[in-house]
Amino acid sequence: MPVARAVAPAFLACLLAFGLAACNETQSSVPAPPALPPEVGFITAAEKPVAVVRELPGRVAPTRLAEVRARVTGLVTKRYFEQGSHVNQGDKLYQIDPAPFRAELASQDAEVARAEATLMLARQQAERFHTLLDRQAASKAQYENAYASMKQAEAALAGAKAAQSRARLNLDYATVRAPISGRIGRALLTEGALVDANSAQNLATIQQLDPIYVDITQSVGELRRLRRDLASGELSQIAPDVATVRLIHDDGTLYEHSGRLLFSEVTADPSTGQVTLRVEIPNPSGELFPGMYARARIEQAIDQDAIAVPQQAVQHDLDGQPQLYVVQDDDTVAARPVSLGDVVDGQWIVRDGVKSGDRVVVDGFQRISMGIKVKAVKLEGGRLTLNAPAPASSSDRLAQSETASAPRQEPQTTGSIR
Template identity: 40%
Template sequence: MRSMLFRLAALAACATLLVGCDKPSGPAAGPGAQMPTPEVSVVIAHAQSAPLTRELVGRLAATRTAQVRARVAGIVLDRTYTEGTDVKQGQILFQIDPAQLKAKLNAEEAALAKAEADAVNAALTAQRYTELREKKTISQQDVDTAQAAERTTAAAVQQARANVESARLDLSYATVRAPIAGRAGRALVTEGALVGQGEATLLTTVEQIDPIYVNFSQSVQELTELQREAAGAQGTKTPAAKAKVEVLLPGGTAYPETGAVDFSDLAVDPGTGAVSLRATVPNPHRVLLPGMFVTLRLTTGQLEHAFLLPHAALSRDAKGASVMVLEADGKVALRRVETHGMTRTDWIMTGDLADGDQVIVAGLQKVKPGAIAKLAPVETPAKTPSGSPPGPAGAKG
């Protein structure tokens, strides 16, 4: 029994020695093993003219807004316009009962006729008294009194005429007209309502929305950068284009009409630290409505010899922005650049770049300046022989 156990222990020891002899050994296991060359993906830089563009958020507002109010007291007889439609300047919107105003005008016209008659009588009296004074049949006091009465009645005529004009004006206000051309809003009163009693009752609002305003704001730093970029673009051989605005509707749809910035506030809002700006955009089809929030693309000029590179290519450190370039000898080089805004996919940049440079966009974490790198192989889809159906993965012919 003991001899059997001894033989089994000996066989186990031999098996352990044989397994240890089968372990691989080679250069990869040694401490001086060489790391493989990192692979990177690149894009080719091409110098081009690029617009200096910023995307901002703005709110639409009417270029002109007029509140239509009742300027005389009375009962509304009729609303003569259709709510939410375009109206012309001077178009009738409401009709207020004019009966009382006509009666007042008639009374003022009668008072004017009486004042004119009194003035004629006073003028004739003054003329007769003057003639009698020449004959010394009346005193000078009587003449002075007659002439004073003539002047008083003449002034009364002027006052009566002014009263007639005022009454006629009030009567014209009974017909409420659109002060400007635009889109008339909802009527705030109905037929039978008493308006203008002690206050100028608001009847409706007319807004002019073609063109339409886009109000937006920018921080002082962003505004300074825009002005600096625009000034730099103007310093190139090609003059910078006038700042223009493109509107993106909710959902990202581009609005076909372009506008321009027409106002910049002279002061900074102390609450937000931003400057208010405004652009004017044509709106012939009334697609844009006041109060809407839109994305606007602000273009301040044209930058010559610029490069549009993917967002992934740009890195930043304490010294500024930079990109990595794969040179012809396979070495990685760092190039300093300056950014001038961005699009949805690319940075607009200038700096130490040349046309045709291979800018690294993938694999940046595996390389550093001066290191060796190589282009990653381009993956192409496997081709299936003509006329043969694709077989299962890993299948051999």
């Protein structure tokens, strides 16, 4: 009997082990559910008008530039302007000692008065001889001499008045004024300096900065391709009053004001092979200043039937050639080599390889296998999320919690067979 009590628990443990093995074998024989097709996000390719935009380098230049110079010779006695300030046309900038010019003007005033008196006497003399000639009391030669003296006096008066005007101008030039409105730079000389009317020395420089020019450069090759596409009809000409030019800051942000293209040079730079295009752009806050480097985004044409795809849609094969993944009618994915154009607003312009209506994959590339069907999901915005398992039901969650909370029972033996 003691031996039977020891064998019974062991026998029960063996039966339990065989039962568990049979259950596992039954569960493993149940077929697994079929795998869901991988999801990929796509957009539908569509033709639409897209502006052909070029991003070109350039330099900022003032719309007007004036070098202030002295027009008379003399000593500078005063400076009126604040360096770096805004001045208006006609504002006083420098004062050259006016005393010599006032004296010269007074002298010319006296010469004019003398010439007027001489002319008055000569005119009276000519009139007198004319009366005597009519009475045959004077000869014709006497009258002609008197008339010639009158004409000489008139010429002398005209010369005196011209000298008077020149003296008045010199006195006015002694006050150096701003020739244009704009921002004035630093003073290039100080009070007490001697300036010469025949010297090329500048007193200051004034630049008009609102609006302001941006001189951008473009290669001759790009211009030739653009004109060829316009001539063939592949691109449409954009009206000058519609085309916009935007400047790009160093941090990638856009300048708040847009400009317009004025003209392009007809001569290329022989050293660089580039053509200069001039853009006019508002600068009310003075944020742009001459000489600074700028990048300009300029619209040069319109592609009426362009197909644009997001940049992440473009993949590359082993040879580095661009390609797009397209969902076909049977929901399989095929790779198509494409020819790309420019990047416009963060999207590639596709010149060849896809057509309007194609479903272009833009997300889920890691789940793509050639020849395997996919579940295509049209994306309106954002990114596609991975397939997630279905949420468990309330009864399943209750069973799982009960199983986890139940104490684990292990078979106990009171002895062993030796």
